[in-house]
Amino acid sequence: MHRPRRRAVCTIELGMPSSFYIIRSMQRPELWDLYSGIIKTAVFAHILITIACYQGLNVEGGAEGVGRATTSAVVYSILWIIIADAILTGLFFFAL
Secondary structure, three states, rough: OOOOOOOOHHHHHHOHHHHHHHHHHHOOHHHHHHHHHHHHHHHHHHHHHHHHHHHHOOOOOOOHHHHHHHHHHHHHHHHHHHHHHHHHHHHHHHHH
């Protein structure tokens, strides 16, 4: 028994050839899409660096404290990146 070939969603669900999807996706992006992606990347990096440094500089309790600080840094970073992504998406695509 063999697995069926995997096909693109546009081919299976919408009945259009994959080449049509690729051509349309290359024609559609605008320069603002690139700029918004770069801005989001810089904001996310700043959030990650700030939280990681803050947690790292406030470690107490030896190796156990380092583990707790690392876990806290990851959890807070994910939370704040999700919040920042929602805000930036709202600003970039609904307010501008």
